[in-house]
Amino acid sequence: MNPPAPLVRRLILSDYRSYASTRCEFDARLVALSGENGAGKTNVLEALSLFSPGRGLRRAELAECARRDGAGGFAVSLELESDGASTQLGHGLTQEGERQFRIERAPVSSARAFADHLRVLWLTPAMDGLFNGPAGERRRFLDRLALGVDADHGARVNKLERALRNRNRLLEEGVSDKRWLDAAEQEIAALGVAVAAARRETVSRLSALIVAGESVFPWADISIEGEIENMLAEAPALAVEERFRETLSQTRRRDAAAGRTLTGPQTSDLAVRHGPKGEAARDCSTGEQKALLMGLTLAHARLVAKMTVKAPLLLLDEVAAHFDPKRREALFHELEALGGQIWMTGADPFLFASLEGRAEMLHVTPGRIERRG
Incomplete structure (x- = not known):
């Protein structure tokens, strides 16, 4: 039903x-x-x-x-x-x-x-290049997947982005009072682990549903490539949060030189493979990529219906x-x-x-x- x-x-x-x-x-x-x-x-x-x-x-x-x-x-x-x-x-x-x-x-x-x-979920022609485009686009897509089942995920992502900008500014200005950086990094660690955990849970649930489901579209083998996400597969969230905070503290000079924070879920990527072919989605033909993305969208809609007990409003452009x-x-x-x-x-x-x-x-x-x- x-x-x-x-x-x-x-x-x-x-x-x-x-x-x-x-x-x-x-x-x-x-x-x-x-x-x-x-x-x-x-x-x-x-x-x-x-x-x-x-x-x-x-x-x-x-x-x-x-x-x-x-x-x-x-x-x-x-x-x-x-x-x-x-x-x-x-x-x-x-x-x-x-x-x-x-x-x-x-x-x-x-x-x-x-x-x-x-x-509300959607699929548009602008998303056709998802598998060949920059990692940032796939992270945004991944966060939309998570937002479909967790309405608070977007707010956490926005807070994390603001906290990262704050740390980058403090590093650029070379603040002498380290307590400011300690506080910023504590906030980033807590938010970063929460964001990474939500992404991992969404991908895990979606993968299980894809395996169990049937569709005329090819199934997608999806996973997350990210340091914090990998840590969460091996240790409790609180332990990962502390390790992340320590890493941030130890890499201040490196990040200041780079002008950005180089470790964290803001660098993660969504890896997608064409399940039946066992081939990376980026190496598939244009037609195969479109079919793969359609199948992934349909599976996500089914997941949202299952998790929220309400089928979503689905917008499909062209x-x-x-x-x-x-x-x-x-x-x-x-x-x-x-x-x-x-x-x-x-x-x-x-x-x-x-x-x-x-x-x-x-x-x-x-x-x-x-x-x-």
Whole structure:
């Protein structure tokens, strides 16, 4: 039996990107948005992705999301149905540049509060180069995986980044009072171990689910390459925290010369192999990498559903064009089996032809979203 899944019943965009004022209602769990390139399909997915902590699927500055000819801010509101009850969620940016979050029209402190109502996952064309790109992109992807099951993970990562910047500044300035560095390194050690532990647990759970599951997409063999993560495999967290703190203390001169902290989870990498081939993902063909990433995304969605007891909202930007008709239809069946609401975009409506009667078919033109006749 699928876990209960939140369903977006209504979406309202005000001065968001290409939308001056748009209101749409939805009945289906599969939503297919088609339209020409530049029509505004990805804008809709981005607006939904901002109901998750962070800067959304484009990682854009929020001011960029405000409509170019608008008043300077924007607002996004949705009505979410879950377990027979409706909840209104909203986020936006004021003309003064203040980000706002609301649940049932009452202010909340951050997007973290939305995690009690829905989890949002996504896959975009910008992620196609994940396996060949820099380690920093894979760490960000890994942290999104962890955030899907642990809504507080993002806050810990942000605190760790601030603590590292503080230590780097202290080293650069050559502070004479070592107590400042001791305090900074104690904070980094505690946060670093917490971040590394959350990553390890997510990868462990996801790996187990991948092995136990079945999919038409190739399975991924995933692991973490990182000094702190390796320590956690051999010793309790408190012992690793103390060893990490000692390492930081002993490497101050080296890190000062480098201008950054060279040891810690901020240097870790996500290693991915094509399971059936036993080959590093970076060495696979473009088509194999896309299929591998799709399989990993589907497995993560299943993990989120299992861990949070709510199937996630899954946003798939321009995903259907990647696959031949047979695999595309197999993808649609796997998406339906997830039990959550799935939003897909594609330039060609023919890509979603087999979903007629099974999905909400929408046509997007600049500033407008309409049901396809």
